[in-house]
Amino acid sequence: MGRYTESKCRLCRREGVKLFLKGDRCYSDKCALSRRPYAPGQHGRFRRRATQFAIHLREKQKAKRIYGVREGQFRRYVELAKKRKGVTGEALLKILERRLDNVVYRAGFAYSRDQARQLVSHGHFLVNGRHLDIPSYLVREGDMVEVRPQSKEKLRELVKGASERRPLPGWLSRDLEALRIQVASEPQVEELDQSIETSLIVEFYSR
DSSP states (O other): OOOOOHHHHHHHHHTTTTOOOSSGGGOOOOOOOOHHOOSSSTTTOOOOOHHHHHHHHHHHHHHHHHHTOOOHHHHHHHHHHHHSOHHHHHHHHHHHHHHHHHHHTTTSSSSHHHHHHHHHHHTTTTTTTTTHHHHHHOOOTTEEEEOOOOGHHHHHHHHHHHHSSOOOOEEEEETTTTEEEESSSSSGGGGGGSSOOOHHHHHHHTT
C-alpha cells in the first residue's frame, strides 16, 4: 500500500488552504502556508489561469488530502454516495466524516487525522466494546467509541491537550474522564471544520 512520505506542509501550499495535517504546527507561526502563501516548486509564485479541469481536480485533491484517503478508496466513496438518496456531495461528506479515524480526530482525541489514524491502527480503541484497528471503519448513529482500558493512562494527556484545541461537533458527544465518544446522530455538513465544494468533486467523477 502506497503512503505519502514527503512534507505535509507542501500539500497545504499546493491547495492554497490550511488542511491541518500537522496538528499544533498549523496553529503556530511555523505554519508553512502562512510564511510562504504560494504553491511549492520553482514556478510556485507564478499563477496560471486555471482550467475547469484544474478547478475540479484541485477540489478533489483537497478533500482527499484532508481526510487522508487514497484515490481508489475515494472513488469508491463517491460511487457509494451516488447510491444514497439526496444530494450526492453531501452524502460523500457524511461518509468521509463517519470514518473511525475522523471521529477520533473530530472528538479531540488526536491533534491530526494522521495521528488519529495511527492510534486506531495501533489498536488503542474499542467500538461498541469490540477491539477495532481499521481507520476506514464507518461508524453509525448510536455507536460508542472508547479508549481501551490498557491505553487510558498512556493517552490521557494527549486527549487532554487535543480536546482543548478542537471544538466538538454537535453530532458527537464525549466523556473526557472515561475517554469515551458517543455518535449521537448523523454527521451534519454545516458543522464541517473546512469548506469543500462537493459539487466540483461530483462533476469531476461524472466526466
